[in-house]
Amino acid sequence: MVGIMAKSGESRACDDLVTQAKSRTEALGRLYELYYGQIFRFCVHRLFNRTAAEDVTSSVFLTVASTIRGFTGRTEQDFRAWIYTIAANQANAHIRKTTRRRRLMANVLARRRADEPDAGGWSRLDWPTLYVAIRELKPQQQTILTLRFFEDMDYDEIGRIVDARPGTIRVALHRALRKLQDRLQGDLGDDL
Amino acid sequence: MSSNEQDFRRLVAGLKIDAEPDPAHRDRLRRQMLQAFEQVQKGLRPNVQQPPKTTGPWRLSIGKLAIAAAAVLCVGGVFYRLSRPADPIAAEIGRTKQAMDKMDWMHVATTKNGDVEHRWYDLAADKLYLATAQGAVWCWDNGPAQRQLTYNPRVRTLIIDNLPSRGFDGSGSVFTMLDTIVERQRQDGAAVARHDEVLQGRKVRVYRVETARTDGATSFGRNGVEMTVSRVAETFMVDPKTSLMLAGRIEYLGPAGEVIADETLDIDYPQTGPASVYDLGVPAEARVIDRTQQPIGTPGDIPSPTPTPAPRGKLIDPKGTRRAAAANDPGHYVKVQVHGRPVR
Secondary structure, three states, X not given: OHHHHHHHHHHHHHHHHHHHHOXXXXXXXXXXXXXXXXXXXXXXXXXXOHHHHHHHHHHHHHHHHHHHHHOOOOOHHXXXXXXXXXHHHHHHHHHHHOXXXXXXXXHHHHHHHHHOOOOOHHHHOOHHHHHXXXXXXXXXXXXXXXXXXXXXXXXXXXXXXXXXXXXXXXXXXXXXXHHHHHHHHHHXXXXX | OOOOHHHHHHHHHOOOOOOOOOHHHHHHHHHHHHHHHHHHHOOOOOOOOOOOOOOOHHHOOOHHHHHHHHHHHHHHHHHHHHOOOOOOOHHHHHHHHHHHHHOOEEEEEEEEOOXXXXXXXXXXXXXXXXXXXXXXXXXXXXXXXXXXXXXXXXXXXXXXXXXXXOOOOOOOOOOOHHHHHHHHHHHHOOOEEEEEEEEOOEEEEEEEEEEEOOOOOEEEOOOOOEEEOOEEEEEEEEOOOOOOXXXXXXXXXXXXXXXXXXXEEEEEOOOOOOOOHHHHOOOOOOEEEEOOOOOOOOHHHOOOOOOOOOOOOOOOOOHHHHHHHHHHOOOHHHHOEEOOEEOO
16 A cells, blocks of 8 residues: 555656646756657667767657647656657658668678578577567557557557557457567478 | 467566666766756747757667678778878778779678678679578579579578669669768778788788777667767778788777777688588578568559359348249248248
């Protein structure tokens, strides 16, 4: 009970922080400290490249700074969904702008596979290989997959970010995983 | 692979992903963001300088493949750069370039992370062969054929394709990529250090160039993590008697001067080289996929649509036929029922 109360108090404090951040620099700074690492990691997982992730993270927080006055949410949960929505949209936009990257990544992948003929099964699935496969999914599926498995969010929270019902997220995730499975089996052979 | 979420979660948990933020970026962005926020509060348009977004191919994750290609091409690139007329060492380098140009073949053994890759340059025919220690083989034929051959030993398949329209580095091909590197190095204007050494009992001339990379070039480090290359240090050794390049070393340095990746090159000039990829270990029975033979369709080539198969199964006869049949066999249509009622 005490724990629940403590959690509740902490949550209220964060909610207050969100309200204050609309008008006070210090509060926004504290929100930044809370979320910088999370957003950066999300961007790394979506974009693969650290430099690109830094660019998009910068863009996300500058967007937050210039638009938070008009943010209508009141709770930290609302803010979290809002900032992840901005990050997901900006990451997708960045990916669209860098379509050539897909081909380059495919080159890297082809080379990597050829270089590692002896490894077997899942052990071959390193991060570049998986990332290339994820990039074959639809942008929405990529976002959902990243939020679910890399950011460890539940269906409700993902639903708030991508504006969809939890059931829809569940189905989309199931399809994404199946597509990913097909893709990886196709690429790595039938022995998966 | 199972599509089960738990399996995938375990897979993700086992990945090694460097997602730790850079404290310098964190602090810089914090200042920019708060400055933008204060300007908005004052009713001003935020005038925050956006972080520089590097453009161009090197901004992209070229990674290991491009680094490997660049390693060898830098060999020539550095000599092109050094051969500028204004450079005091230009005369020497010019002679080296001419001497290399006269060779029929150049063989470069590249050692990185303990693995050795072999490249054979067929300088007369404009071809480059590459064979890795793991059995993968490439051939880029920049001659009239304009083909790229890729052999993957894991699936024992040789893929024949057109040369990429844009090379690894945005140039026309792996050969003309040299010009891109030369131009980049020309713009850097780094100084060249030269001294003499003894290599395997013979005197060699050593050149060293260190160039800054401010274009966001990246490389996969030894731990498989993509890192930004800040400087590239190239060292080349030339035989003063023949003016031919004999060896080299390329180091990719990080922001703090740490070596992210390095490669050593041993160069020789054989009389001949591989005649085809099959000389480099591609088995004769390897499956061949020729992607260059894509038929171009014309209206006359379009096959006629396949007709719908003739219907099979039991159909209810048209009314007239049914009546005619009923006249011959009154009990026949009693067997056909719809919703439990006989059809008449």
